[in-house]
Amino acid sequence: MDTIVNYVDSVFVHLPKTPEMLRLKEDMLLNMEEKYDQLKAENRSENEAIGTVLAEFGNIDEIIEAYNLETDVQEEDNNVLFLSPEAVEDYMSHRAKFSLGIAAGVFLCILAPAIMLLVQEVSNFLPFINQATEDTRVIVSLVPLFLLIALAVGLFILFGIKEQQYELEGRAISIDSTTRSELTRELKNFKPQFAKAIAAGVILCITAPIVLLLSLVLLGYNNYWAVIFLLSFVAVGVFLFVFFGIIHATYHKILAIGSYTPKKIAAEKLTDTVASIVFPTAAAVYVISGFLFNTWGTAWIIFPIVGILFAVFAAATESLSSLRRRK
Numbered sequence: 001m002d003t004i005v006n007y008v009d010s011v012f013v014h015l016p017k018t019p020e021m022l023r024l025k026e027d028m029l030l031n032m033e034e035k036y037d038q039l040k041a042e043n044r045s046e047n048e049a050i051g052t053v054l055a056e057f058g059n060i061d062e063i064i065e066a067y068n069l070e071t072d073v074q075e076e077d078n079n080v081l082f083l084s085p086e087a088v089e090d091y092m093s094h095r096a097k098f099s100l101g102i103a104a105g106v107f108l109c110i111l112a113p114a115i116m117l118l119v120q121e122v123s124n125f126l127p128f129i130n131q132a133t134e135d136t137r138v139i140v141s142l143v144p145l146f147l148l149i150a151l152a153v154g155l156f157i158l159f160g161i162k163e164q165q166y167e168l169e170g171r172a173i174s175i176d177s178t179t180r181s182e183l184t185r186e187l188k189n190f191k192p193q194f195a196k197a198i199a200a201g202v203i204l205c206i207t208a209p210i211v212l213l214l215s216l217v218l219l220g221y222n223n224y225w226a227v228i229f230l231l232s233f234v235a236v237g238v239f240l241f242v243f244f245g246i247i248h249a250t251y252h253k254i255l256a257i258g259s260y261t262p263k264k265i266a267a268e269k270l271t272d273t274v275a276s277i278v279f280p281t282a283a284a285v286y287v288i289s290g291f292l293f294n295t296w297g298t299a300w301i302i303f304p305i306v307g308i309l310f311a312v313f314a315a316a317t318e319s320l321s322s323l324r325r326r327k
Contacts, residue, residue: 003050004032023177082174088183088254091166098159099246105155107239109283110303112148113290114231116141117224149287172261173254180255187251197244204237205304238303282306 008029032053039049083091119141163169175183208230215226252258282302289299 004036004053005029007054008032022174026177081168081171083254085176085179088175088179091168091254092250094162094166095246095250098163099243099250101155101159102246103239103243105152105159106242107235108148108152108155110231110235110238112145112152113287114228114235115148116145117228119144121224121228168253172256174256175254183251183255187255190247190251194244194248197240201237201240204233204240208233208237234303278306 008025035053035056036049039052040046044052120137123137123140211233212226212230215229219225249260253260286299286302289295
């Protein structure tokens with residue numbers, strides 16, 4: 001039996017590792033194994049059974065011609081990478097941790113100023129802090145702010161380095177048909193969770209300004225509670241967007257569907273480059289404006305604005321790329 005497997009591997013080793021070719025390989029190996037088992041059941045010897053199987057199924061040219069495939073050996077596209085089932089499982093495991101780490105980092109960045117303001121509010125009820133000067137209380141409240149931002153940056157760096165180790169950025173992925181079927185089924189089961197999470201995130205972000213207004217009416221203007229509630233709602237909503245969005249994108253990337261088809265990889269490279277500049281800049285503007293102008297409760301609007309503008313840019317880039325391909 002090992003002889004048959006090795007023969008099939010040797011036949012396909014130089015052929016393009018496309019999904020269609022991988023399915024052909026699996027069909028060929030299955031047919032050869034069934035014929036081998038049949039011959040062994042007829043009390044044929046090992047050598048006779050293997051020889052008969054190779055003689056009957058070993059002509060790869062006829063099989064390829066029957067499937068209307070090209071017989072010429074082509075140089076593999078450097079932009080397409082074949083992943084084994086083990087590699088797919090390892091990458092999926094990494095992306096589950098990656099999505100949690102990045103989502104947590106974004107959550108901490110948004111929540112950090114809320115915690116800073118919460119410390120200032122709580123300090124009014126603590127005698128040993130309340131007796132301190134206003135400047136001292138502000139300095140004390142800055143400690144958790146910087147700690148949370150430092151933790152978020154650490155998460156971004158840690159998971160960013162791990163992500164780069166896979167060297168899949170800007171490359172289309174090819175997998176075998178069995179793994180594709182399993183992932184397609186997993187994606188189908190994941191979609192209801194994804195829809196619920198995005199809906200919950202949208203509701204939280206829409207509710208946040210309402211909570212802000214209600215807090216101002218009920219608690220007054222001489223406190224930070226309205227801003228604290230606002231940032232907390234937004235932080236949870238954005239966490240849901242990022243966490244479930246990355247997992248959803250991972251399925252699409254491995255299955256090479258949606259925005260991760262080989263034809264869309266070139267456009268994706270440009271949008272990824274722009275995203276790596278735009279979103280950190282937006283975060284920097286938010287933090288700086290908060291420190292300089294105390295706009296923690298209003299400057300958060302920069303994130304949805306940048307997100308909408310970036311989505312428009314990505315759509316325009318993809319459309320232009322499609323027009324160029326048609327020409």
